[in-house]
């Protein structure tokens with residue numbers, strides 16, 4: 275186990291709030307939401323998880339990446355932990371008192387974690403433009419923790435309206451929090467490995483209300 279300071283308070287600055295309002299996305303640098311030790315702990319566990327190749331996303335968009343699942347959220351079902359006990363050790367940190375307090379401060383209320391996975395992207399991998407609410411209409415925000423130590427490309431691009439796009443260039447330890455109603459994509463990775471842990475927060479913890487259409 276690792277030592278977690280249970281009363282640490284995560285700082286959110288005014289610029290992060292205004293960027294979140296303008297673009298639907300907030301970016302926190304290394305060490306702010308998760309400490310270096312916590313990231314190392316997550317990384318040491320996640321490399322042991324099984325992986326599967328994904329070439330098509332929930333919204334039918336083209337993808338090319340490897341995914342390791344920790345919590346799945348299938349249409350008509352409640353969220354379910356998979357790959358225990360490794361998944362459980364990681365999710366306990368994502369959802370502890372420190373992080374719950376932080377999400378409440380940023381989002382105005384407490385949220386439930388539904389679905390959690392690791393996305394592994396090597397050279398030529400990408401995630402096509404999509405809306406996370408096509409996977410579950412009750413998703414509020416996606417939290418993306420960057421675990422890749424070195425990679426080129428793989429920018430996170432959001433399209434909050436038809437005329438504007440914003441590009442975020444994450445690196446190791448960056449946490450991006452993005453609203454699930456906003457279209458976004460991950461551009462092609464040009465070298466090395468981009469690894470991210472993604473989880474989705476929601477107000478709703480019952481069966482996934484998505485209507486399955488493919």
Ligand SMILES: O=C(O)CCC(=O)C(=O)O
Nearest residue numbers: 393401418430460470472
């Ligand atoms: O890995 C990322 O940066 C985000 C991926 C994404 O958009 C998703 O899994 O829905």
Ligand SMILES: [Fe+2]
Nearest residue numbers: 405406416458
């Ligand atoms: Fe997404």
